[in-house]
Amino acid sequence: MRKVSILGATGSIGQNTIDLISRDPKAYDVVALTGGQNIAQLAKDAIDLNADVAVIADENLLPELRAALGDSSVEAAAGNQAICEAATRPADWVMSAIVGAAGLAPGLKALEQGAVLALANKESLVTAGPLILGTAKAHNARILPVDSEHSAVFQGLAGEDFDTVERIIITASGGAFRDWSLEDMAVATPAQASSHPNWNMGQRITIDSASMFNKALEVIETKEFFGCPHEMIEVLVHPESMVHALVGYNDGALMAHVGPADMRHAIGYALHWPLRRKLPVERLDLAKIGQLHFRDPDLVRYPALRLAHEVMQAGGLSGAVFNAAKERAMDGFIEGRIGFLEMAEVVEEVMARLDRRHINAEMTLDTVSKTDHLARQTADAVMAERH
Ligand code: NAD
């Protein structure tokens, strides 16, 4: 039996992971499940999967979690420290599916104990790529990408010499506002931004898809994970979301990864790697689909893509600034304090205000977290000045 833990078990990726492992319960020994606030889901899954421990991020919810676990043998814990502690419990495979910068510290703990880290939390690589990769190396631990584009690139590189790769192309659906005018985007509501045409995901990544901040994070994630120069990475708008990424080789070949828009493919690939196992996802009928479409992204509509290249050129802690400012600007949008298009303006302003002194500090969990905090404060100040 393989020992597995799921960080962010109550979310969209977490639930898809549980769907896969619960189809073969004899193969997995579930160690820890963690959630943010959803006690009922966390307790149900922890009992069903007979987990050793269930951890809820919100400390105030510990009594409720205890009550929900009833007289089951599942241990209850709460708080960020407890999530990190759960990640240190010996496991062979840990899914990192907490959303946002909060996913970094527990992911590092899982790597320190030498687990395979299935990394859905893209913010870890964006905010602290060298730190997380260095930690994996130091502890002989492996990181496997779960973001669909990165899983597709990883599969497109299998067995090839990386020196023969000329370009890496990741696709973008274009999100909820693909066909909207800029005037309409300016007055879009959080509810409108929270519905994705092709993928069923958590609210924050869905809003990030509409603004292409998600793609911006993924471009940076690509550079960090595959260690390639930023000029090698391209974004292609592909409304059908069936080709997830392409790897271009020096003989002109483009190796495309084609598959359904179902995260259980990428999760399952990381779960079974280096093997391929049968997965319960749709088999595409290309003759029925008939046509696939591709176009270049419009950088005026999607300033986040331009900002991503600025981040990659600046390096250091600029990814932490970018991500934190983006997370805070999204809070502002969800709470109705700023408009949809203002999110990118706020992020750009925060990047301009935090000078190189901050960005060039040595990268440790502490400096990443201080930079994150400072960028959030600066984003709040920028938003307050604007309204
Ligand atoms: P989600 O919002 O559905 O779930 C997030 C999980 O993290 C939940 O369990 C939530 O309770 C928990 N959480 C939230 N804030 C927390 C905090 N401060 N501390 C501890 N736990 C907290 O998100 P999701 O869509 O499942 O995405 C998870 C991660 O995977 C994100 O980084 C996202 O960008 C990435 N990702 C998601 C998809 C997808 O299809 N959903 C695809 C690629 C990458």
Ligand code: MG
């Ligand atoms: Mg993705």
